[in-house]
Amino acid sequence: MATKTVSSSHESVERSPVSSSPASVSPRITIKTPLKILDPVRSKLTTVETKRIVSVLDDTIVKVELVTLFSYILQNPEQFSIALGQELSGALKEHLRLSNNMEALLARLEKEGLLLKGIARGNLFAAEDESGQLHLHVEGLKSSIRNTLRLFYMNPVACRTVRDVAFARSPSADLLVKGLLALRRLLFEMLLTTPLEEKQKMKFMQEIGLRDRKNMETIAALEEELALAIQNRDEEISRKNVFIKDLKTHLHNLAKFSENQIQRTKADVEKQQKGELRGSQAKCAKMMQDIQLLRAQLNTLIVEDRESELNLRKKKYKVEIEIENWIQKFDIEMIEKQEELEEINVVYTVEKAQLEELRDKFAILDEEFSQIQEERLRKQEQREKAEKELAILSRAATLIQALWKGYLVRSLLKTKRRRKGKGKKGRR
Structure with a gap:
């Protein structure tokens, strides 16, 4: 958070x-x-x-x-x-x-x-x-x-x-x-x-680093020049001090000869020392002016970079607004699709429940139908078995009747033959 x-x-x-x-x-x-x-x-x-x-x-x-x-x-x-x-x-x-x-x-x-x-x-x-x-x-x-x-x-x-x-x-x-x-x-x-923002950041950091290195190199060079100028000034002052010390020694030796000459020489040396000091101070002031000028140029470059950054940020902001609009449009479409999908799911759930109910009813009817079919098959088998037994019995009865009729016919024929034989014997 x-x-x-x-x-x-x-x-x-x-x-x-x-x-x-x-x-x-x-x-x-x-x-x-x-x-x-x-x-x-x-x-x-x-x-x-x-x-x-x-x-x-x-x-x-x-x-x-x-x-x-x-x-x-x-x-x-x-x-x-x-x-x-x-x-x-x-x-x-x-x-x-x-x-x-x-x-x-x-x-x-x-x-x-x-x-x-x-x-x-x-x-x-x-x-x-x-x-x-x-x-x-x-x-x-x-x-x-x-x-x-x-x-x-x-x-x-x-x-x-x-x-x-x-x-x-x-x-x-x-x-x-x-x-x-x-x-x-x-x-x-x-x-x-985003990857585009990351790329822009890396490019911006590289540009800033390059400019910073250039500015640091320039400042380092100026600082080296300033240090060299200060060192030269110090060496010059040291030399002058040594020279003054020598002159003082010489003046001390010549004091007994000419006081006026000593004072004149001393004044000349002090004047020369002051002139050298003013020259070194002028050089230092010039160096500081150069440094300030470079700093002003650095600030100018920063301002220019800021303006370019603002322009790029405006473009980026417009692109982000367009992307947000597309995202909102996509979200709205997805919400509509989701609602439609939910409605279809509701219908599907209802139809699925109806289908399950019909399947349960069909299963019950199928079981009852199977029992009825089995009962029909069992009755049909019993009926066929009875018909077969009846056919066997009918055939046997028919065969028995045929045999019995044949037997009766043969008996009658035998009786008639016997009667005919007896009649012929009586006639004789």
Whole structure:
């Protein structure tokens, strides 16, 4: 939240000079305003992807903050027993048990020579242990951490209570959390900056660096000239002082001969010294004027750069407005599409419910139809079986009747033959 506030204040400072003329801007703003291009233009994330990235990182930071306090919670269970509750306390005790088992297993593997002391154990997980117990313990710990974090998310009071004791975190864990927070701030600024803005910033920094190097080289050259002039002046004064000292000695020797001559010589020397001093002072003043002129040129270049920056910022602002308009138009269209999709989903849900209802009815009817079909098949089989039995019985009855009729006919024929034979015998 603080990052967003600072960015918004930067944006308000950057956009304010656009409407004002360069002449009305104070020298202080003139010097500092060009550096505002290094700050992000936007203060809020505009895309869903960037918001999701920051949300995932925030969730990771919260999880790391909670996990790094597990050891302190397990060492002081009475302090958190009320806030955590039975389920969370049980999950933490289970996590402690798994951690102790892991430490015991690692100690055993180190004792057997499968894991070397002082080497990162994570690189040897499930690689040196042929039985696979180490891998199972690692997976168990991961599952325990995930389950415990899930229970913490379901209990906001416990989350706040645990995060309030951040002072109990170990230095390495605290350093990790601070690193993640710094990464979050850096990532937030990077997500606020588009590739085009980043390219413009790099180009601006290169131009400023090149100009600064040139100005520093010029100032260094002038300072070297000034130092050389001061050194020459000091050497000249030293030489003059030596010369004066020699003259004083000579004058002291000649004092007895001519006092007037000594005073005249001394006056000439002092006059010459004053003339040399004025000449050196004039050279220094000239050097300072050159330095001031170069500084004025530097300020002029900064003002020109600021004007060019303002023009570029205006163009950039127009492009951003167009992009915002397109984004709003896209959002409106997506909202309409989403509403249409929701309506279709509602219709689909209703039709799906109707289809499920019809399927249930069809299943019931299909089952009843299957039972009816089975009943019909069973009755048809019984009917066919009865017809077959009836046909067999009819055929047998027909056969029996035919045999019986044949038998009767044969009997009658035999009787008639017998009667005829008897009649013929009587006639004879």
